[in-house]
Amino acid sequence: MGFADPVDGPYAAPVSRHGFIVGPLLLWFAAQARDLPWRRTRDPYALWVSEVMLQQTQVTTVIPYWKRWMREWPDVPALAGAPLERVLKLWEGLGYYRRARNLHRAAGVLVAEREGRFPRSFEDVLALPGVGRYTAGAICSLAYNQPTPAVDGNVTRVLARVLGLRQSVQRPATQRRLWSVAAELAEAARGWRSPGSWGAARGWRKRRVKERPCGALNEALMELGALVCVPQHPRCELCPLRKACVAHRLGLTRQLPVKDRSERTSERREYVFVCERRGHWLVRQRPAGVVNEHLWEFPGLEQDGYASALAAARALLGPAVREVRPWMTVRQSITRHRYILAVCRVQLGRGERMVLSEGRWLSRAACEERAFSAGHRKILQRLNEGGAG
Ligand code: SF4
Structure with a gap:
C-alpha cells in the first residue's frame, strides 16, 4: 500500500505497518471481547444467522432472537423445512423482514443443491440469496479462518480514522481503499505468530484468536468500533491502535469519518x-x-x-x-x-x-x-x- 494515494491526501497512514496494527488488535480482542453466544461456535450456519440478524440491529436486541432461532432451527435442513409464516413470526420485532425471507430461501437452495451442507468457498457463500460481500467475508473468516475482509459501518469508522481518510467513506474509491486495507490486515493476521505473553487474555477468547486469527481480526475491528472507536467521543485512551492512528495524532476524531449528506427521510x-x-x-x-x-x-x-x-x-x-x-x-x-x-x-x-x-x-x-x-x-x-x- 503506497503513501501517496491521491484519495487520501497528506494524512494517509503508513499502512504497511500491518504487524503493528494486527498484533495489538488481536491481543486486545483476546482480552476484551464481549462474550456473545455466537462467538463460541464455528458452525457457519449459526454464524450466518447471527451476521444477518446483526445487520441494522443492536447486539443486545439480537441475542434472544438468535437463541430462539437456534433452538427452533439448529441447522440448515430444519430451517428449510419451516413454514415461512413461522419464520416471519420468529423474526417479528427485528424489522427488515427481507433478511428472514432470504435466510429461509437460501436454506431451501442449500437443501436442494448441497444436501443442506453450508458451502466453504467465498464465491459459493456469496452466491446465496441475501448474502453480500460483507456477510460472506465475515462467515468465511469466522468459520473457516479464511483471510476474507468484512467491512461494515464499525470497521469503516475505525479504518477511516486510523488511516486518516479525509474523503467521503461513501465514495467508491474510498470504499475500494477500505476493503483493500481490510484484506491486507486479514492476510497479515493469517501469518501472525502468537506472542510469548498473552497479557490479560485467557479462556475462549484466547483460543479463538489462536485458532482463527483471520476471523478474530475482523471481529476485533468490529468490536473496537462498537466499544471504543464509537461515533461520538471515541475512547482513544483505551484504544490499542492509538499509536498508529492518524485521526488521534492529528486531532481529527470529530471530523472523521467524512460522510456525504444522508438521504432525507x-x-x-x-x-x-x-x-x-x-x-x-x-x-x-x-x-x-x-x-x-x-x-x-x-x-x-x-x-x-x-x-x-x-x-x-x-x-x-x-x-x-x-x-x-x-x-x-x-x-x-x-x-x-x-x-x-x-x-x-x-x-x-x-x-x-x-x-x-x-x-x-x-x-x-x-x-x-x-x-x-x-x-x-x-x-x-x-x-x-x-x-x-
Ligand atoms: S485512537 Fe481513537 S480514533 Fe483512533 S482508532 Fe482508536 S479510538 Fe478510534
Whole structure:
C-alpha cells in the first residue's frame, strides 16, 4: 500500500505497518471481547444467522432472537423445512423482514443443491440469496479462518480514522481503499505468530484468536468500533491502535469519518381501520413485492386524497362502514420512511358485506400466531390489553 494515494491526501497512514496494527488488535480482542453466544461456535450456519440478524440491529436486541432461532432451527435442513409464516413470526420485532425471507430461501437452495451442507468457498457463500460481500467475508473468516475482509459501518469508522481518510467513506474509491486495507490486515493476521505473553487474555477468547486469527481480526475491528472507536467521543485512551492512528495524532476524531449528506427521510400519513366482529379482527396479509411483504396488518390507506377518515374507510371497506372514531396514533419507521398511522375504530352495519376482498376475520389467538409489522403489532397489543374502543 503506497503513501501517496491521491484519495487520501497528506494524512494517509503508513499502512504497511500491518504487524503493528494486527498484533495489538488481536491481543486486545483476546482480552476484551464481549462474550456473545455466537462467538463460541464455528458452525457457519449459526454464524450466518447471527451476521444477518446483526445487520441494522443492536447486539443486545439480537441475542434472544438468535437463541430462539437456534433452538427452533439448529441447522440448515430444519430451517428449510419451516413454514415461512413461522419464520416471519420468529423474526417479528427485528424489522427488515427481507433478511428472514432470504435466510429461509437460501436454506431451501442449500437443501436442494448441497444436501443442506453450508458451502466453504467465498464465491459459493456469496452466491446465496441475501448474502453480500460483507456477510460472506465475515462467515468465511469466522468459520473457516479464511483471510476474507468484512467491512461494515464499525470497521469503516475505525479504518477511516486510523488511516486518516479525509474523503467521503461513501465514495467508491474510498470504499475500494477500505476493503483493500481490510484484506491486507486479514492476510497479515493469517501469518501472525502468537506472542510469548498473552497479557490479560485467557479462556475462549484466547483460543479463538489462536485458532482463527483471520476471523478474530475482523471481529476485533468490529468490536473496537462498537466499544471504543464509537461515533461520538471515541475512547482513544483505551484504544490499542492509538499509536498508529492518524485521526488521534492529528486531532481529527470529530471530523472523521467524512460522510456525504444522508438521504432525507420522508413522512407518510395513513389511516388504519380496526374493525371487530364477534371477537375477531379484520386483517389482511401484505402481498408479495411490496415493503414488508407477507406480513399481516390492519387494513388502511394513505390519507392523501380523502376528505375525512370516514370517506377513506368507505372507499376501502365499502358501505358497511357506519361510523369511524379516531383511537390512537402510531409511529413507525421503515427504511427512510416515517409512517404516522392515524388508527380509527370502525363501526360496521349489521349484515352488510365487506368489500375488502383480501380481508380475513381472525381471532386474537390466530393474530398472535402471525407476524405483524412493528406499528401494527402495537395496535394489536393495545387491543389485547383491552384498549378503550
Ligand atoms: S485512537 Fe481513537 S480514533 Fe483512533 S482508532 Fe482508536 S479510538 Fe478510534
